[in-house]
Amino acid sequence: MTENAPTRQSTGAMEQPPxxxxxxxxxxxxxxxxxxxSSIAFHVARLCQQQGASVILTGFGRGMKLTQAMARRLPVEPVVVELDVTDQEQLDSLADRLREHTDRLDxxxxxxxxxxxxxxxFLEATWEEVSxxxxxxxxxxxSLAVAAKPLMxxxxxxxxxTFDARYAWPVYDWMGVAKAAFESVNRYLARDLGPEGIRxxxxxxxxxRTTAAKSIPGFQAFEDNWDTRAPLGWSVSLSEPAARACVALFSDWFPATTGEIVHVDGGVHSTGQ
Incomplete structure (x- = not known):
């Protein structure tokens, strides 16, 4: 991080949207x-509420108490429903459980x-770890899209x-591979859900510096030089720029955009490695 990062990264420290x-x-x-x-998702939920949406959160297991605590910090405390995306029974029942609180999901x-x-x-990971x-x-x-689809x-x-999966990043290893698969899944979902008007x-x-990032060994390798490579500058402590992009994509201002990846990285993706 450089001393002038807060000034350069004006997109992160900017005024709150009205x-x-x-x-x-x-x-x-x-x-x-x-x-x-610090979760991007927390700021997505906050901004969604500020922009007039009703919000429902999901949590599960030991993290449920954390989600419930964060719910109380939002402008309006939302309902929290249980969802473990590896539990098929919870996925199958999600739509019915959500119907107790809403008749649709936008x-x-x-x-x-x-x-x-x-x-x-990368070289020593087992298939169990990778899978x-x-x-x-x-x-x-x-799994999540199909579970929510009856209300959409x-x-x-x-x-x-995502975290741009075009490159073999330092320390990211099989999570980088998983993100590449994630980006491909998005394109196939766009293909199959598009005819129903779902983007x-x-x-x-x-x-x-989110909870997920803290679990990555050597995450500081990303932190140390991102700001110097980003044309707009970058701050690892600001989640709101990415959250604003998510809110925009939920809105009606992107009616014909699907299968897309919007970069909110200070411009690093455009400048080479």
Whole structure:
């Protein structure tokens, strides 16, 4: 990080979007992955509420208490429903359980990722470790979209978070492979859900100190030089720029955009490695 990062990264420290603007007025958005206030998903949920949406969160297991605690920090405390994306029974019952709170979903936020520690050693990782990373970090996008689909329809949107998978990043290893699969899953979902009017897009954020990032051994390798390579500068402590992109993709301002990856990385993707 350089001393002038806060000035260069004006897109992160910018003014709050005006409340009452109603970009998502009347919509209902399901948000996964709210565990900490630093979570991109937390800021997605907050901004969705500020822009007029009703929000429902998901959590499960030991993380459920964290999600419930974060729910109380939002402008309006949302309902939290249980969802483990590796549990087929919970996926199969999701739509019915959501119907207790809403009759439709206008958006679904996928902010789920996990890989065992061994998956961050490319040559020594076992298939068990790799398959866990792929199931939770890639296949779950399809699982979540299909589970929520009964409540979605024309104009609905699925939005997920990725980390640009075109490159072999330092230390990312099998999580990088899982993200490449995740981006491919998004394209196939866009193909298959498009005829029903459901859009599927991803936001590729630069490195941010989220709960998921803290679990990556050597994550500091990303932190140390991203700001110097980003034309707009970059701050690893600001989640809101990526969250704003997610909110925009949920809105009606992208009616003909699907299968896309929107980069929110200060411009690093455009400048080479």
């Amino acid at each position: 409340t009452g603007a109603g970009l998502l007025e009347g919509k209902t958005i399901l948000v996964t992955g709210v565990l900490m206030e 958006g679904v936020m996928h902010s789920i990722g996990f890989a065992p520690e061994g998956a961050f050693n 866990t990373a792929i199931q939770i970090s890639s296949y779950s996008l399809k 329809g024309e104009g609905s949107a699925v939005v997920g978070m 599927c897009n991803l936001v590729a954020a630069g490195p941010i």
